[in-house]
Amino acid sequence: MTWSFPVARILGSEVRIHVTFFLLLTWIGFARYAQGGTPAAIEGIVLIVLVFACVLAHEFGHALAARRYGIRTPDITLLPIGGVARLERMPEKPSQEIVVALAGPAVNVVIALVLVLILGGRADLASLEALDDPRTGLLVQLASINVFLVLFNLIPAFPMDGGRVLRALLATRFPRAQATAVAARVGQGFAFVLGFLGLLGNPLLIFIAIFVYIAASAESQAVGLQEVSRRLTVADAMITRFETLGTGAQVEDAVRCLIRTTQHEFPVVDGAGRLRGVLTRDALIRALSESGPATPVLEVMERNVPTVPAHGRLEDALRPLQEAGAPVVAVLSGDGRLAGYVTAENVGELMMVRNAAGRN
Structure with a gap:
C-alpha cells in the first residue's frame, strides 16, 4: 500500500x-x-497506540486463522481507520471464510474480557463517547473500544468481518460471485449511511464510508474476475504482438523499444526463442539512471518469471499476478518457446470489453 512503510515482521507478515x-x-x-495539558496529551497518545495494538492483534487473528488453511498474509497495514490484513486469497469454502472472518473479532472479545476482569466490570460503551476526554480511565476506554471493535466489525456490511460472514452464508445457497455482489451492495449501502452520519459532525465516519465503499466495489470486481477467469483460457487474454530483447541487448536497446512501442514489459529471449527473463519499465528506468545505457539487460531483468502453458486456464495466470504481485506471467508453447504474456493491465482490459459487451 502506497504511503506506508514497514516497521516489523511478525509471524511471517510484514507490519x-x-x-x-x-x-x-x-x-x-x-x-x-487542550483539555488537560501535557499529562492528558501523553495519555491520549498512549491510548491510541494501545488501541492500534489491539487492532494489530485483531488482524493477526485473521492471519493465523487463514494460515490454518494454507493462506499466507504477506503484510498488515495500520491506517487511521483501522488495519488491513492482505491475505494471498480468501478461502472459498464458506465454513473456512466464516472462521477467518470471526477470528479477528474473537481476539477483541478476549482482550475486552481480560480488561473487564481487571477493571472489575467497570467498562461501558458510554466511554466510547469520551475518547478525547482525559477524565475517563485509560483501561476503561481501552476495554470499551475493544467492545466497539467487535460490534462494529460484525455489522453485516461487506467487506467488514460481518459482511464476509454474510457473503459466506449467502455462498452456501448461491454462486460465490452472486453472493459477493449482494454482500457488496449491502456494504455500499452501509457506506452511504456512514457518510451521511459523518456529515452530521464526525469526519472520521466519512473516511470509513469511502474506504468501505471502495473496498466493497473492489472485492466484488475481484471475485467476478476470478469467476470469469475459470471459464477462459490464457489464449483469450495474452498479448501476442510484442517486441523482445536478445540476451546480448543493453539498456539503450530497451529504451528504443520503450519509445517506439506501448509496451511496459520486455521479454528477454535466447536464440531458440526461450524466455530468460523480463525487463520491466521501472527496472529499465532505474538501470538507466544508476548504471547507464550500456548496462546488459541480463543484469537488470526479472529472472523469476512465472509461466503457464498456452492451453492453460486464465485463472492459472491470474493467481501469480494477484497473489505474488508478479508484473507479468509468460505463456509458453508446447516446445517451451515464448508464445505471449499476460499482465494485470491487459486482463483488466479484457474484463472491460466483456462487461461492455454484456458478457460475464
Whole structure:
C-alpha cells in the first residue's frame, strides 16, 4: 500500500504503518492537551497506540486463522481507520471464510474480557463517547473500544468481518460471485449511511464510508474476475504482438523499444526463442539512471518469471499476478518457446470489453 512503510515482521507478515496514522496521533495529542495539558496529551497518545495494538492483534487473528488453511498474509497495514490484513486469497469454502472472518473479532472479545476482569466490570460503551476526554480511565476506554471493535466489525456490511460472514452464508445457497455482489451492495449501502452520519459532525465516519465503499466495489470486481477467469483460457487474454530483447541487448536497446512501442514489459529471449527473463519499465528506468545505457539487460531483468502453458486456464495466470504481485506471467508453447504474456493491465482490459459487451 502506497504511503506506508514497514516497521516489523511478525509471524511471517510484514507490519506496515501508513503515514496518515501520525496525523491521528497529532490530532489526539492536541485535543487532549487542550483539555488537560501535557499529562492528558501523553495519555491520549498512549491510548491510541494501545488501541492500534489491539487492532494489530485483531488482524493477526485473521492471519493465523487463514494460515490454518494454507493462506499466507504477506503484510498488515495500520491506517487511521483501522488495519488491513492482505491475505494471498480468501478461502472459498464458506465454513473456512466464516472462521477467518470471526477470528479477528474473537481476539477483541478476549482482550475486552481480560480488561473487564481487571477493571472489575467497570467498562461501558458510554466511554466510547469520551475518547478525547482525559477524565475517563485509560483501561476503561481501552476495554470499551475493544467492545466497539467487535460490534462494529460484525455489522453485516461487506467487506467488514460481518459482511464476509454474510457473503459466506449467502455462498452456501448461491454462486460465490452472486453472493459477493449482494454482500457488496449491502456494504455500499452501509457506506452511504456512514457518510451521511459523518456529515452530521464526525469526519472520521466519512473516511470509513469511502474506504468501505471502495473496498466493497473492489472485492466484488475481484471475485467476478476470478469467476470469469475459470471459464477462459490464457489464449483469450495474452498479448501476442510484442517486441523482445536478445540476451546480448543493453539498456539503450530497451529504451528504443520503450519509445517506439506501448509496451511496459520486455521479454528477454535466447536464440531458440526461450524466455530468460523480463525487463520491466521501472527496472529499465532505474538501470538507466544508476548504471547507464550500456548496462546488459541480463543484469537488470526479472529472472523469476512465472509461466503457464498456452492451453492453460486464465485463472492459472491470474493467481501469480494477484497473489505474488508478479508484473507479468509468460505463456509458453508446447516446445517451451515464448508464445505471449499476460499482465494485470491487459486482463483488466479484457474484463472491460466483456462487461461492455454484456458478457460475464
